[in-house]
Amino acid sequence: MLSWLSSRQPQHGATVKSPVKVVFGLSGMGVAPAGIAKDNTGHHHLIIDPPLPDLSQPIPKDKNHRHFGGGQTETMVELTPGTHTMQLVLGDFKHVPHNPPVTSDKITITVK
Numbered sequence: 559m560l561s562w563l564s565s566r567q568p569q570h571g572a573t574v575k576s577p578v579k580v581v582f583g584l585s586g587m588g589v590a591p592a593g594i595a596k597d598n599t600g601h602h603h604l605i606i607d608p609p610l611p612d613l614s615q616p617i618p619k620d621k622n623h624r625h626f627g628g629g630q631t632e633t634m635v636e637l638t639p640g641t642h643t644m645q646l647v648l649g650d651f652k653h654v655p656h657n658p659p660v661t662s663d664k665i666t667i668t669v670k
């Protein structure tokens with residue numbers, strides 16, 4: 559079975575400064591850029607604050623649903639002070655989550 563992915567950085571419960579460096583973890587699958595259909599690969603999506611979208615549909619693209627279609631495995635995120643949640647979802651070459659979906663735990667962080 560495919561493994562899950564986790565947000566290696568920041569850690570759940572961390573207090574951080576903006577911009578926040580976020581490092582994506584993935585095991586058991588590979589990262590491929592959007593547009594390239596290859597089994598057992600996908601690209602990262604970072605969901606900031608809202609709950610997970612409908613996982614049977616392409617992941618929305620806006621400031622709360624960020625796509626890393628170039629195959630990036632880390633990013634810097636500007637966040638307002640306060641509490642934020644982050645969750646990762648892997649999407650296929652058409653930005654649709656896998657079945658079953660490959661997601662990380664949801665983490666909560668506090669931005670100073």
Ligand SMILES: [Cu+2]
Pocket residue numbers: 592601602603617625626627649652653
């Ligand atoms: Cu995407």
